[in-house]
Amino acid sequence: MTKLKWGMIGGGEGSQIGPAHRLGAGLDGAFEFVAAALDHRPEEGRAYGQRLGLAADRAYGDWQEMLEGERNRDDRVDLVTVATPNATHFEITKRFLEAGFHVLCEKPMTMTVEEGEEIVNIAKAQGKICAVNYGYSGYSLVRHMKAMVARGDLGKIRLVKAEFAHGHHADAADADNPRVRWRYDPAQAGVSAQFADCGIHALHMASFVIGQELERLSADTVSCIDSRVLEDDAMVNMRFDGGTVGRLWTSSVAIGRQHGLTLQVFGETGGLRWSQEQPNQLYWMPLGERLQVIERGEGNLSPEADRTSRVTVGHAEGMPLAFANIYSDLAEAIRADKVGRSMDPAADLYPRAEDGLRSMAAVFAVAESGATDGAWVDARPPMFR
Incomplete structure (x- = not known):
């Protein structure tokens, strides 16, 4: 099968995210x-x-030169990944979509809700894919969790608890470190720091697994290091459109936590627990039975999990493989679009522009609620209300 052509903007030498995408x-x-x-x-x-x-x-x-260089080529790229600083995502994504390219944009997709709605509308009008790299949703057992919820293994979902808490910005002496400082500067980061950086990953994973969208939230946001304007810790209470209660904690000052992305889902007839730092194991407790450990790569998992498991059971799975599953989804979607066929349902799981828009609406809702002592606010984008 002929390879699809891929291009990248950003992610240069020394980049944290560039090698994972490549x-x-x-x-x-x-x-x-x-x-x-x-x-x-x-x-x-x-x-x-x-x-x-x-x-x-x-x-x-630069990206403008790349746009002009690629737009009229017979062998132009099929997919462009945007992995530049946050504030540039909107303009670059918009321009490439308008030129008829499929785009995978790093999160956050935009800096405002209005920009997010514009991207959603442009992608629809152009008939092009605009995906957002919530790459942790590519893990095999995260997809198996989603499949278990969808087929009713847990019954009605009552509660979802998500965490993305680390301690890598806990040193107040790092206040002037340029790699840290910008994250807490409203001029560069926008209205939110830790929730916009990490919390939206936890939120997307929760919504992805339970198959429900966030409706409203109440947030307690704090700057534990006094010199910071934006929050370095947030606790968010959530209500989803299917009736599920959500709890989300995100922090950058949790000394002793390394990556800290975890998800727990509790239904009427069972509970699930998964951690990104131990991605090969999914803990499953059916009501009234013994705790079970589901291993990535073992037999009789869901099609969604089987499709995204490349190495044999017992071997480690890492972040680049999760990213690879997003790219595999996109390859299937692009190839299906080229020939006018339906794509494999087990691959139809990549995060969309709509997910990026909902995340940005949640960022602004958390900022508003945190500034008003935890008032409950509508977390939906205006176009989805």
């Missing part, structure tokens, strides 16, 4: 890396792109 996109052989604008410094970006194997004429100096 590993993920290339893992299954579905995409060929053919074009990029990797750095805000044009010459460094061009040179790095060529060291990664790009042809000189497709190692671009």
